[in-house]
Amino acid sequence: MKKTLCLLLAVVMMIGLFAGCGSSSASGTADSGSAAAPAAFKIGGTGPLTGGAAIYGTACANAAALAVEEINAEGGIQFELKYEDDAHDAEKAVNAYNALKDWGMQISLGSVTSTPCVATSAETFADRIFALTPSASSVAVVEGKDNQFQVCFTDPNQGSASAQYIADKKLATKVAVIWKADDVYSKGIYDTFMAAAPGLGLEVVSDTQFMDGNDTDFSVQVADAQANGAELVFLPMYYTPASLIFAQAKQIGYSPVWFGVDGMDGILTLEGFDTSLAEGVILLTPFSADSEDARTAAFVKKYQERFGDIPNQFAADAYDCVYAYAQALKAAGATPDMSAEQICDLMIAQFTTMTYDGITGEGMTWSADGTVTKDPKGMVIQNGTYVGLD
Amino acid sequence: MSFLNFIISGISLGSIYAIIALGYTMVYGIAKMLNFAHGDVIMVGAYICFFAFTKFNLPPVVSVLLAMALCTVLGMTIEKLAYKPLRQAPKLAVLITAIGVSYFLQNAALLLWTSNPKVFPNFFSRSQAGAAEAVNSFSFFGGQLRISYVTVVTILVCLVIMLALTIFTGRTKMGKAMRACSEDKGAAELMGINVDTTISVTFAIGSGLAAIAGVLLCSAYPTLVPTTGSMPGIKAFTAAVFGGIGSIPGALLGGLMLGVIEILAKAYISTQMSDAVVFAVLIIVLLVKPSGLLGKQIHEKV
Numbered sequence: 001m002k003k004t005l006c007l008l009l010a011v012v013m014m015i016g017l018f019a020g021c022g023s024s025s026a027s028g029t030a031d032s033g034s035a036a037a038p039a040a041f042k043i044g045g046t047g048p049l050t051g052g053a054a055i056y057g058t059a060c061a062n063a064a065a066l067a068v069e070e071i072n073a074e075g076g077i078q079f080e081l082k083y084e085d086d087a088h089d090a091e092k093a094v095n096a097y098n099a100l101k102d103w104g105m106q107i108s109l110g111s112v113t114s115t116p117c118v119a120t121s122a123e124t125f126a127d128r129i130f131a132l133t134p135s136a137s138s139v140a141v142v143e144g145k146d147n148q149f150q151v152c153f154t155d156p157n158q159g160s161a162s163a164q165y166i167a168d169k170k171l172a173t174k175v176a177v178i179w180k181a182d183d184v185y186s187k188g189i190y191d192t193f194m195a196a197a198p199g200l201g202l203e204v205v206s207d208t209q210f211m212d213g214n215d216t217d218f219s220v221q222v223a224d225a226q227a228n229g230a231e232l233v234f235l236p237m238y239y240t241p242a243s244l245i246f247a248q249a250k251q252i253g254y255s256p257v258w259f260g261v262d263g264m265d266g267i268l269t270l271e272g273f274d275t276s277l278a279e280g281v282i283l284l285t286p287f288s289a290d291s292e293d294a295r296t297a298a299f300v301k302k303y304q305e306r307f308g309d310i311p312n313q314f315a316a317d318a319y320d321c322v323y324a325y326a327q328a329l330k331a332a333g334a335t336p337d338m339s340a341e342q343i344c345d346l347m348i349a350q351f352t353t354m355t356y357d358g359i360t361g362e363g364m365t366w367s368a369d370g371t372v373t374k375d376p377k378g379m380v381i382q383n384g385t386y387v388g389l390d
Numbered sequence: 391m392s393f394l395n396f397i398i399s400g401i402s403l404g405s406i407y408a409i410i411a412l413g414y415t416m417v418y419g420i421a422k423m424l425n426f427a428h429g430d431v432i433m434v435g436a437y438i439c440f441f442a443f444t445k446f447n448l449p450p451v452v453s454v455l456l457a458m459a460l461c462t463v464l465g466m467t468i469e470k471l472a473y474k475p476l477r478q479a480p481k482l483a484v485l486i487t488a489i490g491v492s493y494f495l496q497n498a499a500l501l502l503w504t505s506n507p508k509v510f511p512n513f514f515s516r517s518q519a520g521a522a523e524a525v526n527s528f529s530f531f532g533g534q535l536r537i538s539y540v541t542v543v544t545i546l547v548c549l550v551i552m553l554a555l556t557i558f559t560g561r562t563k564m565g566k567a568m569r570a571c572s573e574d575k576g577a578a579e580l581m582g583i584n585v586d587t588t589i590s591v592t593f594a595i596g597s598g599l600a601a602i603a604g605v606l607l608c609s610a611y612p613t614l615v616p617t618t619g620s621m622p623g624i625k626a627f628t629a630a631v632f633g634g635i636g637s638i639p640g641a642l643l644g645g646l647m648l649g650v651i652e653i654l655a656k657a658y659i660s661t662q663m664s665d666a667v668v669f670a671v672l673i674i675v676l677l678v679k680p681s682g683l684l685g686k687q688i689h690e691k692v
Contacts, residue, residue, distance in 0.1 A: 050497060054505035181662045208661040213621040216611040219399040220656040223392060240507050240613055247612065251527060251536060252395075270613075272444060272509035309506065 040078035041329065041336045041343075043068070043322070044100035045109030045134075046120060048088035053113055056314045057085070060112045060134050062307050063315035066299075067322035077326050078336070086111060090119035097123050105129065106340045107347065109321055110148070112314065114138035114184050121148045129340045130347040132325065134317035138184045142370030147344050149351050149370040151317045151324065151360065153286065155188025158261045159236065160196040161376050162189070162284055166232060167200035169378075169389075171257055171282070176206035176230030178221045178245065180237050183212075189236035189261055205230050215241045222249045225256065232257040239267035246277040257282065262376075266312040268384060275384035284376040286360040287316040288386045296359045313360070320358035327356055394535055396657045397650060402541035404649020406607050408548050410626030411633065411641035413599040416555060419636035420568045420592040423481065426488040427468060428600055429623020430495035433616060435461045435601030436510065436608040437503055443511055450513045457601040465597025469590055477586075492620070499616035507615045510608035514539035540610045547606065548642055551599060555638050568592060572636075632672055634685025643683055 045064065047057030061083040068079040082103060084096035093116030100108070108124050110133030111117035117136030124131040125145040132149045133141060139156060142148045153161075166172060177193065180186035197204055205228040208221040222245060225233050233249075233256045235242050242264055249255065260267075260283040267278050269289075289300050289310050299319060303311040311319075328350035334343050356364045361374030378389035410432060417425045435457045442453035472491050476484050527538040559565035567588045570578040579585050607622055608614050626645065633644025648668060655667035675683065 050500055051505075054500060055507075058505070210661060211665065213624075214652075214665055216613070216622070217399065217403050217653065220396065220653060221661060223395065223657075224661075227392065240615070243507075243509065244611060244613055251538065270507055270509050272440075272511060272612075274509070 039336060040072075040080040041325075041334075042080050042082070042104050042106045043109060043325065044082045044084065044103065044105035044107075045111065045318075046084045046086040046093045046096040046100070046116060047112030048116075049083065049085040051087040051089075053088035055312075056135065057083075057088070057112045059309075059312050059315040060109070060318035063299075063303060063311060063318040064109060064134075064322050066303060066306060067319045071322065071326050077329055079322065079326075081322075083109075086116045086120075088113050088116060090116050092116070093120050094123060096120075101127065101129075106336070106338070106343055107325060108132070109134060109318065110141070111136055112318075114141060117141045121145055124148065127340070128344045130344040132321050132347075132351070134321045135314045138188060140184075145370065146368070147348055149366055150372055151321050151358075151364075152313075152372070153262070153374070153376065154371050155185055156192035157371070158284065158376070159189040159192030159194075162234065162236075162259065162261060163193050163196035163200050163202060165284060165376075165378060166234075166259060167202060171259070172230075172232030173201060173203055174205045174229055174231050175202050176208075176225035176228065176233045176256070177204060178208050178210070178218070178225070178233060178235055178237070180215070180241070181209040181211050183237075185238075185263065186236050193234060193236065210241065216244060218245045218248050219252070221245070222252060222254060226252065226254040230256055232259055235260045235264065237261075238263040239265070239270065243267055243270055243273060243277070246281075247274075250277060259283070262286065262313050268381065268386070269310045269312070275381070278381045279383075281381045282389065283379050283381075285313060285379055286374055286376055287313040288377070288379055288388075289316075290386045291359075293359065299359055316358075316360050320356075320360050320364075323358060324351075324356045324364075328354060392657075396653050398535070398537055398541070400650030400653035401646060402538065402544070402610060402649070403653060404629075404646035405541060405544040405548055406603070406610055406622065406645075407626045407629045407648050408642045408645025409544060409551065409599070409603045409606055410622055411630040411645045412548070412551055412555065412638065413596045413603060414627050414630040415633075415635055415638060415641040416599070417592055417596040418630070419638075420572045421473075421589045422572065423473070423484050424488060424627070425593075425596065426485070426623070426627075427491040427495060428596065429619035429621075429626070430492045430499075431461055431465060431468075431597050431600040431619070432604040432607060432623065433499060433614075433619035434464060434495060435604030436614055436618060437499065437508075439601070439605050440508055440510055440608070440614055454602070454605050457605060458598045461597045461601035461604075462594045465593045465600070466590055468597075469593040473593075474586065474590075496616050496620065503616065505615060507613050510612040510614050512540075512612065513605075513609055514543055538610070540606065544606045544610065547602060548645075551602070552638055552642050555595075559638075564588070564591060628669070628672055631682055632675060634682030637682070637684045637686070640682055640684035647683075 047060050048054050049057045068081045072078050084099055086093035086096045093111050097120045108129050108131035110131040111120045112135055114136045117133050118140045121141050130147045135152045137152045137155050139154050179190040206225040208224050258281040262285045264283040265285045328347055332346040332350045334346050351366045352368050364372055364374045366372055379386040380389050413428050438460050439453045439457040442448045442456050468491055472487050527536040529536045567583045570583055571585050571588045575585055629644040629648040630641050633640030651671055652664050652668050655664040659667055
């Protein structure tokens with residue numbers, strides 16, 4: 001009795017399997033030809049919606065959803081958005097990507113963070129799905145892949161730009177660097193900063209690191225910078241460790257010029273943070289939530305109403321991603337019934353030629369290798385708000 | 391002078407490890423299980439204190455007491471739901487459950503309080519007449535040497551807890567029952583000791599200590615995120631093993647040594663390799679003395 005039941009179940013499942021195959025291939029052929037094509041472009045992305053990096057993933061998912069809503073409301077190009085969780089893990093990201101592919105994703109927002117995006121970009125490259133990542137800044141994401149593009153700066157770009165900026169503005173000659181050794185983002189910026197510094201007359205007098213799990217006590221790193229007489233401390237890292245560095249430097253009475261990169265953005269939104277600690281911090285960032293720009297102000301207001309937080313640079317990048325897509329798809333005359341591969345070719349042609357004005361930069365252009373050109377803005381924190389330096 | 395400063399930083403870091411290690415060692419010593427969720431109870435305690443202080447404007451002392459009370463309840467609930475049904479199960483099953491509870495707490499915190507970091511208020515500063523900024527450390531030799539109030543408080547609290555626990559387990563009836571359970575659960579039960587209640591009380595005490603540890607941890611390193619407790623938790627576990635797990639003074643010694651070694655390794659060897667150095671020292675200690683610095687050598691009878 002039991003055996004027959006098992007057999008029966010197995011047969012049912014087999015039928016189900018084949019039926020599944022049959023129907024999906026049938027609908028696949030029907031899509032390309034029939035008039036009842038889906039009316040919206042299926043756009044998908046992966047990001048850490050849970051886990052330690054969730055702040056970046058949720059920011060991107062929220063902002064992308066906001067942008068999609070606005071664009072859909074205008075009529076014209078329609079999007080259907082789906083964000084899958086990758087928990088900032090390469091393996092989970094590939095699974096999430098496969099889920100999106102099964103869903104029928106036509107264009108991709110890549111992954112939010114670098115490590116997972118390196119993994120998913122290999123997949124999108126192989127499957128000929130165009131991907132534009134908001135914030136995965138590692139070079140490995142776009143390197144050697146013709147259909148992978150970034151809205152954010154690549155890491156090397158930030159390192160050399162920072163060195164250049166420090167030298168141009170004569171902020172200091174003796175510089176200390178504190179960086180996170182197990183993070184591609186931090187290391188990428190550090191490497192190019194160190195390569196560019198000597199040629200610009202910057203002397204790196206203190207070079208100290210920290211790692212995940214060892215990122216609460218910075219007394220040694222700060223003391224080393226102080227003992228070696230660094231006038232400026234360069235911090236290629238996210239703002240959470242930076243906030244601890246500021247507090248611990250103050251404790252030993254050390255007040256150099258602090259210089260951060262885009263990861264420093266968001267420090268003022270830290271709940272309960274004593275903003276006087278960040279007074280005078282200089283950072284290079286493409287986006288500032290306090291900008292006077294009307295579009296930025298509208299975005300910040302809407303985002304804050306919907307999600308309760310002030311959007312960070314990740315959110316702004318994702319917002320720009322969706323709008324850049326809308327512009328490119330419109331210009332290319334793409335329609336939602338096209339296959340992912342057809343759209344991919346159109347997008348490559350568009351992104352390498354078009355100019356896009358977004359909230360993270362005016363006149364953004366892309367080169368064929370997928371990297372973006374836009375100007376980083378120097379900002380300084382004064383009286384608890386960002387003030388433009390240039 | 392910089393050497394002295396490093397030693398002080400080491401002690402301040404170590405005293406935090408020590409206070410967390412006390413909770414680990416207490417639960418291990420009596421229930422003979424590694425409560426890997428301890429680090430996350432610390433995080434919950436810190437969040438409760440944070441919200442009590444910033445959102446409900448309770449005075450610091452009340453906030454800390456509230457955090458302790460709620461963490462005690464949380465600890466007992468966890469014990470009742472997750473560990474008690476497994477009392478007869480193999481040790482490994484309980485260990486895996488503890489890891490599960492740890493992830494559960496982390497993700498629940500993520501849902502409840504999001505991953506946006508919160509900056510913990512500094513309870514240990516005093517405003518000085520005439521000075522614009524609050525003072526939060528003792529300074530010596532014209533400011534060349536500073537010891538923050540948090541460090542002093544942490545060490546004092548550590549000592550008080552250590553003494554209290556030693557007296558409690560040595561002198562009181564409940565303490566004796568705990569020691570009996572730790573030696574032989576079956577025999578203790580035969581002697582009329584309620585093993586379940588005893589273990590529940592152990593968890594209650596351990597979780598109450600976790601709340602204090604959470605407040606002190608976040609006072610010293612004020613960034614509060616749902617994963618705040620996990621790494622210090624693991625380091626403190628290491629410290630407890632270092633000092634001899636199950637030994638209350640051992641937890642204090644292990645914690646302080648771990649902190650000092652970590653800072654000195656950072657200062658004089660490499661900032662990148664400090665954890666490797668710390669764990670290398672741990673391995674050497676365990677090779678020479680497998681039960682830890684102050685652990686009791688238990689001879690198994692065959």
